[in-house]
Amino acid sequence: MNQIRARVAAAAQQLGLALVGVAPAVDGSPPRAYDPFAAYRAWVEAGLYGEMAYLARPDALAWREDLRQVLPGVRSVIVVAALYAGHDPPAEGFGDRSRGLVARYAWGEDYHDVLISALEQMAASIRDTVDRPIATRVYVDTGPLLERDLAVRAGLGFIGRNTCLIHPRLGSWLLLGELLLDLDLGPPGPIFQAHSCHHSGTCGRCTRCLDACPTHAFPAPYLLDARRCISYLTIELKGPIPRHLRPLLGHRIFGCDVCQTVCPWNRVAQDHALPHPAFRPQPDRIVPSLLELLALDEEGFRRRFRHSALWRARRRGLLRNVAVALGNSGDPATVPALVRALDDAEPLVRGHAAWALGQIGSHEAQKALQSALAQEADQWVREEIQAALAQGALTPV
Numbered sequence: 001m002n003q004i005r006a007r008v009a010a011a012a013q014q015l016g017l018a019l020v021g022v023a024p025a026v027d028g029s030p031p032r033a034y035d036p037f038a039a040y041r042a043w044v045e046a047g048l049y050g051e052m053a054y055l056a057r058p059d060a061l062a063w064r065e066d067l068r069q070v071l072p073g074v075r076s077v078i079v080v081a082a083l084y085a086g087h088d089p090p091a092e093g094f095g096d097r098s099r100g101l102v103a104r105y106a107w108g109e110d111y112h113d114v115l116i117s118a119l120e121q122m123a124a125s126i127r128d129t130v131d132r133p134i135a136t137r138v139y140v141d142t143g144p145l146l147e148r149d150l151a152v153r154a155g156l157g158f159i160g161r162n163t164c165l166i167h168p169r170l171g172s173w174l175l176l177g178e179l180l181l182d183l184d185l186g187p188p189g190p191i192f193q194a195h196s197c198h199h200s201g202t203c204g205r206c207t208r209c210l211d212a213c214p215t216h217a218f219p220a221p222y223l224l225d226a227r228r229c230i231s232y233l234t235i236e237l238k239g240p241i242p243r244h245l246r247p248l249l250g251h252r253i254f255g256c257d258v259c260q261t262v263c264p265w266n267r268v269a270q271d272h273a274l275p276h277p278a279f280r281p282q283p284d285r286i287v288p289s290l291l292e293l294l295a296l297d298e299e300g301f302r303r304r305f306r307h308s309a310l311w312r313a314r315r316r317g318l319l320r321n322v323a324v325a326l327g328n329s330g331d332p333a334t335v336p337a338l339v340r341a342l343d344d345a346e347p348l349v350r351g352h353a354a355w356a357l358g359q360i361g362s363h364e365a366q367k368a369l370q371s372a373l374a375q376e377a378d379q380w381v382r383e384e385i386q387a388a389l390a391q392g393a394l395t396p397v
């Protein structure tokens with residue numbers, strides 16, 4: 001047992017992880033002040049998951065509550081966390097509205113690849129130590145697990161009012177992954193911490209994240225309405241972004257960091273910065289030029305983002321977001337590029353480009369919208385064009 005724990009800790013250090021802990025697969029801990037499963041069920045029942053239907057499947061709900069349905073015989077869960085930021089973001093370009101803001105977790109390599117590979121290496125190293133075949137399962141993000149709750153049970157931190165897992169010394173710029181095992185790894189708690197911590201944290205009386213959220217996505221502390229969250233709107237939502245929310249996105253084109261940036265625990269964390277090397281920011285992902293992104297074709301998008309978390313949005317989703325950001329910039333110099341986007345093969349891109357032109361509202365924008373309306377066959381795009389025209393001086397012909 002101790003030998004396995006020591007191996008895991010050594011592997012964690014070698015793999016650049018910030019935290020590793022063990023949680024019992026079956027939660028035998030004394031009742032807590034809140035019931036995470038009840039909270040999850042209530043969240044689903046209230047429809048706060050939006051169109052992420054995989055989160056509401058009845059079988060997936062049952063799996064979250066009983067991991068033995070995910071891996072028969074499971075005894076322990078190794079929870080790992082990698083730090084992806086911990087230093088001040090480079091100031092240049094952040095206030096420039098001709099550039100898009102990308103959430104920090106997407107500045108480096110795709111975290112799914114990084115953590116899955118780390119967990120598989122960890123599993124291999126455990127197999128070398130045990131003289132019987134062992135059953136394992138690796139999850140990063142997409143599995144039927146309450147990853148934040150498992151991290152709490154593994155002693156890796158506490159849940160903040162913004163619903164994020166926060167480590168009292170490293171903050172919340174953490175990404176999580178799990179290794180399920182049919183081995184009992186002993187008592188729950190951390191087995192490796194890049195910066196050890198013997199005290200637990202709380203939010204105290206702070207409410208900064210709730211107050212700062214640009215789309216007012218927290219109906220209550222510890223409760224997020226995903227349908228309003230910019231992360232959902234720009235990454236998970238596949239269709240149109242609701243019109244009334246578009247102005248609130250500003251120039252955020254992929255995810256959002258506001259409720260973590262304002263968190264005092266992340267200021268503490270800067271003194272102990274230890275980001276995983278794979279998440280080192282790649283210059284073209286921090287504040288990319290909006291016009292450059294709008295000009296990407298499928299092949300260009302693939303080349304630029306294939307191994308990045310931005311891939312998840314696909315070209316059509318990213319260009320939808322870029323069009324919204326250009327509309328919010330209100331810059332008439334972007335009209336020619338938006339007019340070209342009115343001819344895009346994707347209706348989703350055409351419709352949001354129309355909205356952006358309506359926001360800019362120049363004479364040139366209005367003329368382009370009128371001629372697009374004369375040719376547009378897609379019903380939803382026509383509605384967007386009509387709504388955009390209605391915002392300006394000219395009426396549809």
Ligand code: B12
Binds near residue numbers: 147162223224255256
């Ligand atoms: C769906 C999802 C989203 C949705 C919904 C998020 C949400 N808060 O529910 C959207 C698309 C909006 C989203 C956004 C983001 N996500 Co996300 N997401 C997920 C996913 C796949 C499921 C989360 C889920 O089940 N939500 C439902 C709610 C009810 O569950 P929960 O978030 O676990 O909330 C728990 C607490 O609120 C707690 N609780 C409830 N009541 C109370 C009361 C008290 C007093 C306390 C203390 C706790 C408490 O119990 C709940 C159940 O465990 C997880 C991966 C996974 N499988 O767990 C990643 C995950 C949560 N996301 C992650 C990240 C990084 C993000 C973003 C930061 C990305 C970005 N920059 O844009 C934002 C953060 C937004 C935010 N404030 O949460 C990380 C979080 C790491 C961390 N440090 O917490 C995860 C774990 C992915 C990973 N593998 O690293 N995400």
Ligand code: SF4
Binds near residue numbers: 214
């Ligand atoms: S990620 Fe942004 S939009 Fe989502 S809850 Fe946090 S502050 Fe609000």
Ligand code: SF4
Binds near residue numbers: 162204207208262
């Ligand atoms: S900003 Fe304040 S309330 Fe929100 S998670 Fe951080 S400490 Fe908690």
